[in-house]
Amino acid sequence: MKILVIGRGVAALGFLDKLVRSDLFAQDHIELTWVSAGEGYPSCSLNSTALVALQGIKQGLSPLGDLLNKSYFTARDFLEAERPNGVYKVERYHKSPVEKLNHRFGHLFNVQEHNLFKWPINDCVKESAYIIHPSDFLSWWQELITKSFNSNSKYVNDLITELGPQVATGVKGKYPFDLCIDASGSLGLKLGLKKSGTEALGHYLVFNNVFFDDKEINKSFVLTTGGQNFIYQHEYRSVVFGGTDEKDEVHCPKSSALNLALKETLEDFAFLKFRGEKKVVSGSRHRAPRRMPQVIKEGRVIHIMGLYKNGYTVGHEFGEQVLCDVQAYYDATFATR
Numbered sequence: 001m002k003i004l005v006i007g008r009g010v011a012a013l014g015f016l017d018k019l020v021r022s023d024l025f026a027q028d029h030i031e032l033t034w035v036s037a038g039e040g041y042p043s044c045s046l047n048s049t050a051l052v053a054l055q056g057i058k059q060g061l062s063p064l065g066d067l068l069n070k071s072y073f074t075a076r077d078f079l080e081a082e083r084p085n086g087v088y089k090v091e092r093y094h095k096s097p098v099e100k101l102n103h104r105f106g107h108l109f110n111v112q113e114h115n116l117f118k119w120p121i122n123d124c125v126k127e128s129a130y131i132i133h134p135s136d137f138l139s140w141w142q143e144l145i146t147k148s149f150n151s152n153s154k155y156v157n158d159l160i161t162e163l164g165p166q167v168a169t170g171v172k173g174k175y176p177f178d179l180c181i182d183a184s185g186s187l188g189l190k191l192g193l194k195k196s197g198t199e200a201l202g203h204y205l206v207f208n209n210v211f212f213d214d215k216e217i218n219k220s221f222v223l224t225t226g227g228q229n230f231i232y233q234h235e236y237r238s239v240v241f242g243g244t245d246e247k248d249e250v251h252c253p254k255s256s257a258l259n260l261a262l263k264e265t266l267e268d269f270a271f272l273k274f275r276g277e278k279k280v281v282s283g284s285r286h287r288a289p290r291r292m293p294q295v296i297k298e299g300r301v302i303h304i305m306g307l308y309k310n311g312y313t314v315g316h317e318f319g320e321q322v323l324c325d326v327q328a329y330y331d332a333t334f335a336t337r
C-alpha cells in the first residue's frame with residue numbers, strides 16, 4: 001500500500017510519529033513517501049509561539065473543548081515520555097480580573113509564597129506549561145522519525161501543485177498513492193490541495209540576547225495577561241510576546257498593537273523590563289469552518305484541517321486518529337491479499 005504524506009509541520013509529524021511506531025509500518029508492502037516543500041515555503045509550525053498548556057479547558061462543555069482537553073493530555077504524555085530537544089516544562093501565571101480567572105479555572109490558587117513574582121494572595125492562577133522552541137523541537141522530531149525509515153520509505157523535497165484522486169503532481173515529479181495524508185496547513189489551502197477554511201495570520205514579537213533591567217531571572221516562565229503571553233525562555237535568553245490575530249494579509253504586519261500591549265504589560269510588571277534584539281514574526285494558520293480542527297476524508301485523501309491556534313496539542317491527537325483511519329483502510333483493502 002502506497003502512503004503519501006504532504007507537509008512537514010506538527011500535523012504531518014504527529015501522524016508520521018505514530019505511523020513509524022506502529023505494527024502497520026513494519027509490514028513489507030507498506031511504501032511511504034513523505035513530500036514537503038523546502039525553506040522558501042515556511043511552515044506555520046516554525047513561526048509559532050508553540051505553547052502547550054491545559055489553561056482550564058474542561059471536558060463536557062463543547063466539542064472543541066473536549067478535543068483540546070484530550071489533545072493536551074496526549075501531547076503531555078508524549079513530551080514527558082520523550083523529553084524532546086527544545087521543550088521546557090515551566091510555570092505559567094495567569095493574571096486577569098478575578099471573575100475571569102474564576103470562570104475559566106473554577107478556582108484561584110494561593111501562590112503568593114511560591115511564585116516567581118510574589119503576587120498577592122488569590123490574585124492569579126498558576127499552571128504547568130510546556131514552552132517549545134519550534135526549530136529545535138521540529139528538527140529533533142524529524143530526525144527521530146526518519147531514523148525509523150526503512151528501504152520502503154523516503155523523504156522528497158518538492159512542492160505539490162495538484163492533488164488528484166490517486167496521484168499528486170509536484171514540480172519535480174509525480175507521486176502515486178493508495179492513501180494520501182494532506183498535512184499541508186494553510187499553504188495547501190492557497191494552492192488548492194484542500195477546499196475549505198480560511199487563512200488566519202498571527203503575529204508575535206521575539207527578543208533575543210535578553211537582559212532584565214532589575215535583576216537576573218534564571219528560570220523560564222510564562223506570564224499570560226491582557227490576552228497576551230510573555231514567554232521567557234531562559235535557555236535561549238529570549239522573550240516571545242504575543243500571538244494575536246490580525247486581519248492584514250501582508251507578511252510584515254504593523255507591530256504597533258503588540259508594541260503597545262508589551263508596553264502596558266511592562267508598566268504593570270515593571271520588574272520584567274528588559275533589553276533585547278527585537279524582530280516581528282508572522283505565521284499563517286489554517287482555520288477550518290467553525291474554528292473546529294478536523295480530519296476529513298475525501299476518497300483516498302485524508303485532510304488534517306484547521307489546527308489553527310492549537311497545532312502543538314491537536315497535532316498529536318489527530319496523529320493517532322489518522323493512523324486508525326489508515327489501519328482501517330489497510331485492513332479493508334490489503335490485509336487479506
Ligand SMILES: Cc1cc2nc3c(=O)[nH]c(=O)nc-3n(C[C@H](O)[C@H](O)[C@H](O)COP(=O)(O)OP(=O)(O)OC[C@H]3O[C@@H](n4cnc5c(N)ncnc54)[C@H](O)[C@@H]3O)c2cc1C
Pocket residue numbers: 006007008009010011012035036037038041042043044045046047048049050051052158159160161183184185186187188191193201202203204243244282283284285307308309310311312313314
Ligand atoms: C502566531 C502564532 C502563534 C501560535 N501559538 C500557538 C501555541 O501557542 N500553541 C499551539 O499549539 N499552536 C499555536 N499556533 C498554531 C500552530 O502553530 C499551528 O496550528 C500549527 O503549526 C499548524 O501545523 P500544520 O502542520 O497544520 O501546518 P504547517 O506547520 O503550516 O505545515 C504545513 C507544511 O506543509 C508544507 N506544504 C504546504 N503545502 C505544500 C505543498 N503544496 N507541497 C509540499 N509541501 C507543502 C509546508 O511547507 C509545511 O511544511 C500558533 C500559530 C501562530 C501563527
